[in-house]
Amino acid sequence: MALIELNDTSKLFGFGDATTLALDDANLVIERGEFVAVMGPSGSGKSTLMNIIGLLDRPSHGVFKLDGKNVSKLRPNRAARVRRDTIGFIFQSFNLLPRLTVLENVALPLAYKGVSLSKRLKMASNMLERVGIQDREYYLPNQLSGGQAQCAAIARALVNDPKLIIADEPTGNLDSAASRLVMELLSEVHKMGNTILFVTHNPELTRYATRVVYMHDGAIIHDEKTALGQVASTAKRALYRLPVTTEEDDLAGVSALMRALPGKPAVPTRKSTRKKAAKTAGPKGTSTRVKRIKK
């Protein structure tokens, strides 16, 4: 039985003229023990997919089965318990609680589970040792470097021993050294048998994954298995054809990636007749911001 199973899952935001189809009839099956990278241009629905799989959000249509159980219409409190017991979250902006120490942050999921104070502090301390920042136990989050903060967040995600780890751009706020540290850590977790889903814009990082899923305009447009330690071939083509150095290259890089994808138009504009308008959010973003407003 697959750990994650999406059947024609869609997510709509807004209503009337402002309706956005953020996830468009997605079909995805992820087995236990996979290490999946999710790629795609900004606004392609990666976070939306992560939020639905992470039970932070509910799909508008379709079925989402987690561990064989249909969880697409779970009540908020049941969803909270599933999140607590089976899912660990890692965010781009770390999302540690600023007024709690690192140790207290890591222990928090255990608190919601009802573990006694002394026991959960001990477990949290062990987890911090595993991620290598035990000497920062009593620091506040704003006293940590980005890399250390993300390590603490990983410790927090792992402390409840979840089956599934969801990381939405875990290296988005980190430099390459810290990114590598975080990815090595996730690799280790993967080797222990956990299933990991992560979003990234960096093709290099697909070398940690066993599978890469490409998204565009809310749809999963390509899905490939890769060998561990190898940059995914599709991502690689995009990466080496056009080295990304400036913002404009970045934009071009996405186009290149799109071109590299089999059976896709060279320029990411209209995907189907259903899509009415495409809007670019301007050149200010760090990567392309292709926003689509659909009816």
Add this chain to the structure above:
Amino acid sequence: MRSITSGHVKAGLDSVRGAKWRNFWTILGVIIGVTSVITVVGIGEGIKQQITGQISQMGQDLITVRPSSLKATGSDSNNNLTLLSGLNVTGSLQKDDLDTISKLSGVSSASPLSAVSTNVVADTGKYSGGLTIGTGADLPSLLNQSLAYGAFIGADETDSNVAVLGKNAAAHMFKEDIPLGSTFKINGQEFLVRGIFNNFPATPLSEQADFNNAIFIPYNVAQSLTKNTAFIYEILAKSSSSSNVDKTTKNISAALLKNHGGQKDFAVLKPNENVAVSSGVLNLLTTLITGVAAISLLVGGIGIMNVMLVSVTERMHEIGIRKAIGATNRQIMSQFIIESSVLSVSGGAIGIALAYSIDGLLRLFTNLRPVISWQVVATATIVSLVIGIVFGTLPAVKAARKDPIDALRSS
């Protein structure tokens, strides 16, 4: 569940410490409410205890007879009556009432208390710090009051110019420490000091009626000093046994009614009725202040609700994080209710501390002896806790209902 509670109490205390001044103004209503209720109830309780203390000292068999109204007649510049300054007061009780009561079978002894307008001159000059009271030889036994020095007016001295002084009166009138055998003048007549009372238990509310400041002289002498105008403001009668107080009270009532030609212009009070009169007034006062305090607690509660609503909005992102890592709606709700309760209970605690300080100041600078019972403190604590829970519920529900993804997105 218990394991997160301690963390939330800590978080609550942190947020109390965090935004100190804003929170101080928030809980001011609770502070004022708690302080005023505890103080007023404490004063009332103190007065009750003082009165009850007097009664239990006097004994459960002491019957008090009072005119039911003191009539103020035209003021007379010569009369300087300290009970009601500048007024010449006549009562309905007469000497033959006293004789009637004394002769009743259930009464073992009786003494009048008669305030006399006098001009007292002693070693230190004119003394106007207390009453001159005409009374009978049985007064010390009726009041269960002992003398520090000398003896009280004897049964054979009812027409002699002798006086017994209250403790403070003795200290004020004479230079020497124990003025036994000294003399002083009342309305020009010379009086001999026969004795000095021990301290009378404090009389609440009225400084002037304090027996410690009074001069006691024989009733007959008081009559002749004032040409029979000294009025009796109270007759104290001891029932021969405490079991027939009720019967004796009725007998006195009936006998006096006959004396007064059927007119009930007097009151015969049993010991506990004496308390009832004052506690009625006190209860009214307590009710009034409690009402005021309730309003200020309501205002305080609304203040807490406001601050919690702001806090929930400010901390939406935190709520999102907590939900993402598995907090249920109930757990988020209890977090915020605990925080608002910590706020309101801190207000209550400050209020209690303040009430204790006010109590100390009252004891230092006034005649009042407020009593703060643990029941009142416990009630105040519970009430502030309830306020925190009640007024924290709305913000807590708002926090708990928030969609996790919306909460995470807000910054």
